[in-house]
Amino acid sequence: MTTTLQTTGTREIQFREAINECLRQEMELDENVIIMGEEIAGGAGREEQGVEDAWGGPFRTTVGLIQQFGKDRVLDTPLSEAAFIGAAIGASSTGLRAVAELMFVDFIGVCMDQLVNNAAKMRYMFGGQVKVPFTMMTRIGAGFGAAAQHSESYYSIFSHFPGLKGVCPSDAYTAKGLLTACIRDDDPVVFFEHKGLYGISGPVPEEPYVLPLGKARTVREGTDVTLVGISKMTWTALAAAEELAKEGINCEVIDLLSVSPIDYDHINESVQKTHRLIVVDEDTPVCSMASEICSRVAEEVFDYLDAPPSRVTAPHTPVPYSRAMENEYMPNETRVINTVKKLLNL
Amino acid sequence: MELDRHGLLSLYKTMTTIRHFEERGIPETGQRGMSASVHSSAGQEAVPTGMCANLSDDDYIGSTHRGHGHCIAKGVDPKLMMAELFGRATGPNKGKGGSMHISDMSKGMLGTNGVVGASIPLAVGAALTAKVKKNGKVAVAFFGDGASSQGVLHESMNLASIWKLPVIFLCENNGYAMSTPSEYGVSTTHVSDRAQGYDMPGINVDGMDVFAVYDASAQAVARARAGEGPTLIEAQTYRYYGHTVFDNPLTYRSQEEEDHWRARDPLKQFRDVVIPQGDITAEELDRLDAEAEALMEEAVKFADESPLPAPVELYDDVYVDYPVDMMKRGVNMSV
Ligand SMILES: Cc1ncc(C[n+]2csc(CCOP(=O)(O)OP(=O)(O)O)c2C)c(N)n1
Numbered sequence: 001m002t003t004t005l006q007t008t009g010t011r012e013i014q015f016r017e018a019i020n021e022c023l024r025q026e027m028e029l030d031e032n033v034i035i036m037g038e039e040i041a042g043g044a045g046r047e048e049q050g051v052e053d054a055w056g057g058p059f060r061t062t063v064g065l066i067q068q069f070g071k072d073r074v075l076d077t078p079l080s081e082a083a084f085i086g087a088a089i090g091a092s093s094t095g096l097r098a099v100a101e102l103m104f105v106d107f108i109g110v111c112m113d114q115l116v117n118n119a120a121k122m123r124y125m126f127g128g129q130v131k132v133p134f135t136m137m138t139r140i141g142a143g144f145g146a147a148a149q150h151s152e153s154y155y156s157i158f159s160h161f162p163g164l165k166g167v168c169p170s171d172a173y174t175a176k177g178l179l180t181a182c183i184r185d186d187d188p189v190v191f192f193e194h195k196g197l198y199g200i201s202g203p204v205p206e207e208p209y210v211l212p213l214g215k216a217r218t219v220r221e222g223t224d225v226t227l228v229g230i231s232k233m234t235w236t237a238l239a240a241a242e243e244l245a246k247e248g249i250n251c252e253v254i255d256l257l258s259v260s261p262i263d264y265d266h267i268n269e270s271v272q273k274t275h276r277l278i279v280v281d282e283d284t285p286v287c288s289m290a291s292e293i294c295s296r297v298a299e300e301v302f303d304y305l306d307a308p309p310s311r312v313t314a315p316h317t318p319v320p321y322s323r324a325m326e327n328e329y330m331p332n333e334t335r336v337i338n339t340v341k342k343l344l345n346l
Numbered sequence: 347m348e349l350d351r352h353g354l355l356s357l358y359k360t361m362t363t364i365r366h367f368e369e370r371g372i373p374e375t376g377q378r379g380m381s382a383s384v385h386s387s388a389g390q391e392a393v394p395t396g397m398c399a400n401l402s403d404d405d406y407i408g409s410t411h412r413g414h415g416h417c418i419a420k421g422v423d424p425k426l427m428m429a430e431l432f433g434r435a436t437g438p439n440k441g442k443g444g445s446m447h448i449s450d451m452s453k454g455m456l457g458t459n460g461v462v463g464a465s466i467p468l469a470v471g472a473a474l475t476a477k478v479k480k481n482g483k484v485a486v487a488f489f490g491d492g493a494s495s496q497g498v499l500h501e502s503m504n505l506a507s508i509w510k511l512p513v514i515f516l517c518e519n520n521g522y523a524m525s526t527p528s529e530y531g532v533s534t535t536h537v538s539d540r541a542q543g544y545d546m547p548g549i550n551v552d553g554m555d556v557f558a559v560y561d562a563s564a565q566a567v568a569r570a571r572a573g574e575g576p577t578l579i580e581a582q583t584y585r586y587y588g589h590t591v592f593d594n595p596l597t598y599r600s601q602e603e604e605d606h607w608r609a610r611d612p613l614k615q616f617r618d619v620v621i622p623q624g625d626i627t628a629e630e631l632d633r634l635d636a637e638a639e640a641l642m643e644e645a646v647k648f649a650d651e652s653p654l655p656a657p658v659e660l661y662d663d664v665y666v667d668y669p670v671d672m673m674k675r676g677v678n679m680s681v
């Protein structure tokens with residue numbers, strides 16, 4: 001069955017505020033929830049001088065938490081990702097529900113061992129003795145002239161590791177619901193925030209709610225082609241679909257939301273209707289979310305396909321600095337439109 | 347080492363060039379919509395200047411996200427740097443890197459770096475090359491007080507120490523990692539105290555005093571060239587502005603603190619020491635300031651008149667050898 005996730009409530013808040021509200025509510029509901037990271041509050045150690053929450057997070061997603069929950073539960077860390085991400089994993093396996101923030105996913109190399117060899121494997125290696133209810137919040141996304149070490153969208157690598165889960169919210173509603181699910185989940189989950197989404201607003205219920213991990217949603221119904229978007233690329237896919245609609249082409253747009261597990265059934269069902277698939281993915285293409293989805297669709301609903309499962313992704317290069325090149329690097333509306341037309345032989 | 351008249355003027359020239367680059371280049375870059383990756387080193391000029399005056403083009407440095415000063419002190423052309431910041435094809439990185447990745451291998455400049463701590467082992471590796479090749483070169487790893495908490499620094503210091511590599515670990519302690527004060531993030535009183543744990547000298551210097559930095563650096567470089575191994579230097583300094591242009595530092599530090607450090611401005615201190623000695627006049631230094639100002643005018647013009655990279659250059663230099671077709675195969679690129 002297709003699960004179309006419905007937005008309830010009418011109050012509009014920003015993506016950034018939705019994250020903040022979720023963290024606050026989960027910390028209120030469960031005293032085992034703690035959060036740590038660089039600049040989570042900011043100005044650490046200067047409380048006597050009246051400094052509190054100098055930054056409230058590099059993108060202000062954690063603002064106000066330290067005032068409400070104190071510095072035992074809201075911890076500013078030094079630049080020591082291997083140590084504090086590892087400590088959050090250790091804390092999560094010994095009774096806390098730790099949330100740790102890696103400022104940008106590009107820095108994952110510094111702490112990858114802790115995620116891959118500890119968080120992902122402890123439960124399995126220990127024969128099920130332990131749960132690791134750990135959430136890592138991190139940031140992805142190019143398009144800001146921030147060059148190769150601050151712009152990557154590494155989510156597929158996490159999906160590759162058995163033992164880790166991952167989600168990519170695309171709007172304020174999914175941000176709150178999915179982050180709540182991450183924090184309450186008993187497995188380690190990575191929550192990917194696209195830098196280009198913080199300012200977008202949308203209706204978000206005030207009360208806490210959970211959107212299930214592992215579920216995609218359909219954000220536009222259509223009959224001709226299925227476009228699967230991930231994170232901000234869902235918006236690119238939607239914009240392309242709106243343009244194409246003017247020419248009488250009807251795209252169905254699926255917002256993937258979860259990169260591990262992947263909601264193959266939801267995608268298959270759509271492809272069975274449209275007979276065509278394009279994955280729009282900001283990550284690089286080799287061994288990627290896009291290649292994974294294309295190959296599963298080819299395997300599982302081959303007989304329904306009228307065209308090869310296709311991809312619009314970044315090229316197999318790092319992210320260039322100059323806008324002149326970065327604009328070409330990013331998947332955009334035009335590329336999606338051209339690919340749709342190609343599949344339809346137009 | 348005693349500095350002659352030429353050496354003194356050269357120190358000042360480097361400092362004023364860095365200052366002018368930051369004061370002019372950063373807002374100009376912002377006006378061109380490329381602020382996201384730019385960090386000003388204004389206030390910290392004495393550190394790279396004092397260190398690099400002890401190096402030649404053949405020696406190496408590894409730098410940080412706050413690296414414009416390191417580049418200029420190591421001899422990278424500010425005009426080319428400006429072009430890089432503006433994303434132009436004439437930049438040393440051909441517009442691929444921007445402020446956080448400026449590199450110039452012809453000057454032994456191993457790149458500014460966006461991942462805090464990541465350039466430290468590169469400098470260690472360059473020192474290893476020098477040792478294996480026995481060519482007498484040395485390498486300097488610049489890093490911040492924030493970076494001093496990264497495991498990679500500690501592993502690098504240990505490695506350099508057991509292998510007696512010709513490398514200098516130069517910590518620019520500007521008091522903050524973003525808004526986090528170093529007294530919170532660093533467990534020891536001084537970063538330089540950590541040298542003990544790795545059996546190397548730890549020197550703490552006033553990073554606003556170019557002569558103090560110069561002397562400590564001379565000592566460390568001599569030790570490295572003599573094959574006696576690494577040194578850790580900590581220079582106490584201050585960044586005049588926020589972490590980036592988006593940060594208001596007065597949310598975590600006071601105006602009095604800023605005033606205190608600005609009163610110890612490295613260029614001003616230089617003038618206060620040197621002019622009374624009589625050999626160098628205020629007018630000469632004013633002229634160097636004016637030249638730096640003119641150079642920035644020229645640099646902005648050069649950068650603006652330089653071509654943008656062609657979109658297809660996106661595929662250049664990913665590898666030495668790899669078919670471009672394979673980089674875009676099946677992903678429906680426009681170029
Ligand atoms: C591994 C890593 N973690 C976090 C960051 C984000 N970040 C960039 S600069 C910075 C602070 C660095 O402080 P310091 O080393 O003192 O250098 P300064 O900015 O003061 O020159 C942080 C946290 C990063 N770039 N790399």
Ligand SMILES: [Mg+2]
Pocket residue numbers: 490491492518519520521522523524
């Ligand atoms: Mg610092």
